[in-house]
Amino acid sequence: MKTFFLYLALLISPLGLAADLSNFLLPAPKNIQIHKGQFQAKQLNIHLRSSAIQLSKPLLNILSSFEHTGFQTNLTPLSLAPTEAPSLVTTINEQLPLQAYSLNINHKGIQLSAGSETGLYYGLLTLQQIGQFAKQEGYWPLLSIEDEPDFERRGVMLDISRDKVPTMQTLYDIVDKLAAWKINELQLYTEHTFAYKKHQTVWKDASPMTAEQIQALDAYCQRHFIDLVPNQNSFGHMKRWLIHEEYEHLAELPQPGKTIWGMMTRTSLSPVEPGSLELMKELYAEFLPNFSSQYFNIGCDETVELGVGKSKELCRKIGKGRVYLDFVRALKQEVDQYDRITQFWGDIILHHPELIPELPKEMVALIWGYEADYPFDKNCPKFKAAGLDYYVCPGTSTWNSIIGRNKNAFANLENAAINGKQHGAKGFLNTNWGDQGHWQPLSVCYPALLYGAALSWSVEANLTIDIARQVSFQVFDDKSGQSGAAVVKLGDAYLSMQATTSNSSIFHQLLKRNRKSVHTDRWLKSINKTNTTATIRLIEQQIADLKTAPMQCADSEIVMAEMEQACKLALHACHLAQAKLNTADGHFISLAPAEKDALRTEMQQLISNHKRIWLMRNRIGGLKDSAAKMQAVLNTYQ
Helix, strand or coil, X not given: CCEEEEEEXXXXXXXXXXXXXXHCCCCCCCEEEEEEEEECCCCEEECXXXXXXXXXXXXXXXXXXXXXXXXXXXXXXXXXXXXXXXXXXXXXXXXXXXXXXXEEEECCEEEEEECCHHHHHHHHHHHHHHHHHHHHHCCEEEEEEEECCCCCEEEEEEECCCCCCECHHHHHHHHHHHHHCCCCEEEEECCCCEXXXXXXXXXXXXXXXXXXXXXXXXXXXXXXXCEEECECCCCCCCHHHHCCCCCHHHECCCCCEEECXXXXXXXXXXXXXXXXXXXXXXXXXXXXXXXXXXXXXXCCCCCCCCCCCCCHHHHHHHCHHHHHHHHHHHHHHHHHCCCCEEEEECCCHHHCHHHHHHCCCCCEEEEEXXXXXXXXXXXXXXXXXXXXXXXXXXXXXXXXXXCCCHHHHHHHHHHHHHHHHHCCCCEEEEEECCHHHCCCCHXXXXXXXXXXXXXXXXXXXXXXXXXXXXXXXXXXXXXXXXXXXXXXXXXXXXXXXXXXXXXXXXXXXXXHCCCCCCCCCCCCCCCCHHHHHHHHXXXXXXXXXXXXCCCCCCCHHHHHHHHHHHHHXXXXXXXXXXXXXXXXXXXXXXXXXXXXXXXXXXXXXXXXXXXXXXXXXXXCCCHHHHHHHHHHHHHCCC
């Protein structure tokens, strides 16, 4: 058994009644007991083994909390034997599950036992949060915690291919937050945003991730006990490649054809083109060596052109599902060359459930669904029965929303977590997409990212947490709770419009469907003047609350800038709705010239602000494409 000790003694001066410790603990642990009394002593002696190096960041924060509450600290040489002073003792207990830990604070000191160094890390993260409580309240409570995760793999996927590629500093900041919430997997959804040496045509305007940057991020993730899983879509969603002349011969539909999504072209590789597999072989050979992970997500979702173009005859002969499965298995064989476990999105094979048992058993299916009522309960058993590992993959519901869809997001996350746990899912992957220009800023996504992290650790312990208060504490360093409440309420503002839209909010649809009439369009016709006016008041009140919230986070100015921009864009959608509701036919063309000019001026300013605020967290590549989508809305104002 491996053991290292931190010997400590400390002096505590209680500062009145305790605050609610649960506000500081995220994820909430499975089992916690608070005992009477306080941990007291006179000085702090620290004794570290080399194995503690990886744990140094939470330890440094813990030491800061000790010193803030009046402890004197002294480093003790490794060779010194334990003293009689109260001590922090950490041990590896191989009888415990690898990620489990046991934490006790009593009059003798602090005892932390875990099944591995990973478990120790999670225990220290919890102790770090208790230290934040101690800094505020002036004392360390006596308690006992027994904790371990419900899901072995707890991940977040960030979309870096729908225009927005974060800067390295932004990625590091995100890793810091995710690690603090005990997330242990990160994926960067990639279509064209890796700098492949021979394919500059595809990524030259995208500010892509480079091999060196991936390696640096991978190392940073490892230090935070996070597995950076490579992600490269390999079948569908290849438009960023196939629009270029040198790749169009690989497209299933080089020319527009009718699909279940309407007329489409050049979004999917053709599995009957030998060059399709050869391209992916080449990309894998360059991409995968930059990652230390044993996993690789090959994507293969939404191949809606399959069977419509070049593969039509083969699909008619052996079946579309068989053609899909054969190409996915061919991709998997290439991944095998790198000793990686293949992950893939499960949506297409679910249309052919009779083929699920034919999937190679070492593959991992990613079952995604983003509405509150997605049937995780029905789809999880299909992969379980076939003997495959699988993840449940809900989402933040922030894409196509501008300021979020929190009610849907929270219900979607709960649905995935409850059914994933019940049916034995290996992992929980919270997806954060950027469809249609990635207009939602990072701050809009925090409530759903935080809640997903909490649920993936322990479903029952975190179902009823105060999400708004936790966002204030954990993200914005605002002990008043005001900032988190405002952001969560903004994410529910779409509800006050009482206009349901699919995979989006009414704010987004009002802008994208401006050529439609608000009196007759299937999604816009539900809006009315009363609800729109009430929604405007709601959004304006939350902006005011954010501006006066005592946020102490390092990026508070960025948070305020991007939230204000998102709110103004949503308000602009409401102003557009108000104006069109006053016309007889509900069309923009029927507005008075002065109203049209006011809306044009407002949108022009929003586009200008979008360009400025984007660069606070993200690379310039992709900004032109994102802003062009706003410009397309402005063009409908003519």
